[in-house]
C-alpha cells in the first residue's frame with residue numbers, strides 16, 4: 001500500500017517529499033524508505049528519540065512545535081528544523097549546535113492565516129525576524145514553512161501565493177515548505193518546492 005500511495009502522489013521532480021511519520025511504527029517507516037522515501041518528518045521529540053535508533057539512514061526533519069528545553073536533544077536527532085517560530089528558539093538552537101560543532105539548517109514557520117491556534121511568525125514580521133536571527137552562526141536559514149488554514153481547498157490558494165511572494169522577496173532562500181496530504185497539489189501549483197505528507201503516504205492516522 002505505502003509503495004502504491006507514494007507512486008500515486010505524482011510529485012514533480014523539483015519538489016522534495018518529506019514523509020511525515022508521526023504515529024507510524026518503525027516497520028511502516030522502513031517500508032516507506034524501501035519504497036524510495038529519502039526524508040522523513042516527525043513532530044515530537046520523544047517519539048523521534050524512540051524510533052530513530054531503529055531506522056536506516058534517512059534525512060530527518062523536525063516539523064512540529066519545539067520547546068526550548070528539548071532543543072539539546074533535537075539538534076542531535078534532526079538534520080533540519082522546519083518549525084522555528086521565535087528568537088528564543090533560534091538562539092537556543094544556535095547555542096546547542098555550537099556546543100556540538102554543527103550548523104543546523106532551519107526553516108522559519110509563518111502563521112500565514114494569522115490563526116490564534118497556530119504557531120509561527122506573523123507574515124508582516126517575517127522580514128524583521130529573519131534579519132534579526134541572521135547573524136547566528138550555527139543556524140543556516142534555508143527557507144520558509146507554513147500550514148495553510150483548514151478551509152476549502154480552493155480558498156487555500158491565496159495563502160500559498162502570499163507565501164511564495166514572501167519567499168521570492170528573499171534572494172537567498174532555498175526551500176518553501178508548504179502542502180500536506182489534502183492541499184499539496186495546490187501548494188505545488190503556487191510554488192512550493194517541499195511538501196510534508198503523512199496520510200496520503202501511510203493512510204489515516206490512529207491516535208491512541
Ligand SMILES: *Cc1c(COP(=O)(O)O)cnc(C)c1O
Nearest residue numbers: 020043063180181196197198199
Ligand atoms: C502531520 C503534519 C503534516 C502531514 O499531515 P497529513 O495531513 O497527514 O499529510 C505536515 N506538516 C506538519 C507540521 C504536520 O504536523
